[in-house]
Amino acid sequence: MAEVYPDYLSPEFVAMAHRGGSFLTANLGIENTIRAFANAVALGFRYLETDVHTTRDGHLVAFHDVTLDRVTDVAGSLRDLSLDELSSLRVGDREPIPTLDELFETFPDINFNIDIKSVTAVQPLVDAIVKHGAERRVCVGSFARTRIRRFRSLLPQVPTAVSPTGVAALTMGVISSGGDVYQVPLEHPVGPVTVDIVTPKNIERIHAAGRRIHVWTVDDPTTMHRLIDWGVDGIVTDRPDFLKDVLRARGMWSTR
DSSP states (O other): OOOOOOGGGOSSSEEEEETTTTTSGGGTTOTTSHHHHHHHHHTTOOEEEEEEEEOTTSOEEEOOOSBSTTTSSOOSBGGGSOHHHHTTOOBTTTBOOOBHHHHHHHOTTOEEEEEEOSGGGHHHHHHHHHHTTOGGGEEEEOSSHHHHHHHHHHOTTSOBBOOHHHHHHHTTTOOOSSOSEEEEOSEEEETTEEEEOOOHHHHHHHHHTTOEEEEOOOOOHHHHHHHHHHTOSEEEESOHHHHHHHHHHTTOOOOO
């Protein structure tokens, strides 16, 4: 019998815009903003990736870095500012930093892949998902094993990504017991060497265990084609325009 996945993982192939598609021409300098996500949705993307942090007063915002200086003209840590203080800042001098509530409300039919960037974001994320009834249109991951374990304990019905420990185990041919989907880079450093994670054999192992595999962050069409030939279940990209062209050429493009 075929594996039955939650709604989020039900498509045969997931095309995901990383931070809305950071390198899309219209999105340069405005990653993780409402405008950036809207540009990806206008291309037909139904899966968007974002990161979340909490402000000093506990509000959840879509932002990647711990510090503000790379994409705003203000230095310092995001967690040191209140939501009111943060609301005056602009990404790329143009776009406000959105809350996760705003993303859920602005894009009610869009799926979000959410990376928990701070320990204080776990409970607010659970609360936001429940508040918006978004359990079946999100997948949650984290580079911290403790964060993703806590999230799973609080909201076990939501699909999650395999932890970094599980990804490291995959390099030795071991399948993790936690998580629904491997969301992985092409390669991973193990001590002094770099090991390929995404190989036909590892894809076979993942599928045999009833899991799926999404690969990040892939911006080269040739690599996209190769990964699809190998059987990956999704690609996360900063160039959603390139991925759309690849999928259309293969007869795989879908806006559902």
